[in-house]
Amino acid sequence: MTRQDTTFRAAVEGATVAHRQFRTELDVETKDSKMDFVTQADTDTQQRVIEIIKDRYPEATIVGEEEDERKSLPDDGNAWVIDPIDGTTNFVRGVHLWTTTVAAVRDHETVAATTVAPALDDVYTVDSNGTMLNGEQTAVSMETDPEQFIVAPILRYGSERDEEFGNLLRGLIRQFGDLRRFGCAQVTLGMVASGAIDAAVSTQPEPNPWDTIAGVYLVEQAGGTVTDIDGTRWTPDAEGIVATNGTRHDEVVEHVAQTVR
Structure with a gap:
């Protein structure tokens, strides 16, 4: 086996x-x-x-x-x-x-x-x-128009980061087509991998490995791109996560990073 x-x-x-x-x-x-x-x-x-x-x-x-x-x-x-x-x-x-x-x-x-x-x-x-x-x-979406991107925020761990999380939501809704929040990181990353949505993002430092590792691999092996909020290849101890279909990844990274700077 x-x-x-x-x-x-x-x-x-x-x-x-x-x-x-x-x-x-x-x-x-x-x-x-x-x-x-x-x-x-x-x-x-x-x-x-x-x-x-x-x-x-x-x-x-x-x-x-x-x-x-x-x-x-x-x-x-x-x-x-x-x-x-x-x-x-x-x-x-x-x-x-x-x-x-x-x-x-x-x-x-x-x-x-x-x-x-x-x-x-x-x-x-x-x-x-x-x-x-x-x-x-399955594969990630081919969407290239930011105004038609569906982006999902993930990993809201604690109230001490609520202001930052609110800034993230506010920035994303202004820059992209629409938001979805599903309350389950692995489902959300699976949706990116299957092309149902175009990106999943978080500014949470050092996310729990069980919340992310499988889903990140789903996205990568489906043709997507996953980095931290600085655009560096994602690792389990990264700060934040930006998982996208890859077509406008740098643009998504830029907007996510702005919420914590």
Whole structure:
């Protein structure tokens, strides 16, 4: 079984665990803020994903959002990055936009990933052969007109950055065609990879690896461009993220960077 096969099986089976609890009565707790939710579904899903990975790779290094797993990538070697439910607020409120996501990483480079959005009936897979959506090759959009760009802000982590986030929204709506905010970074990056929207952006420094790594690889392997807010190739410890179809990437970077200068 390849690493891609393992990410697929783990994400699909994990998503099945989460989906069984979707729109049921949930015991909801909060972590760092009143909007930072965690449920039993999160921990149950992560446990199932880890079981599947360790059945094939018993010594696997796990980076996971919940419980006591690592919260950052190791300096080198192989690792598995898990987000059991990305978009937990959506999950808690009964909104369909959430995913279970699993990525395989080698020396900080993603080599395979699967993102399952079970309530949407969508499965994204990606490896060195490209990005697939529901078994079909997919690609970023070909849109070149900024006035027709649909741009989505992602990764609003805390109220201390709300002024900056507001500036970002204000700048984007003035410069591009329209905005969408979906509340799930992995779904949003998947939409960039499949051409449904044209860009996803954030000014958040050092985003969590489980929120970004798989989705960034989806966009890159679908022909898009992903950098930090200075236009440098994106890495897991980057400041911000600008993921676009590539046609007007520098212009999007410029407008995003202006909101933090």
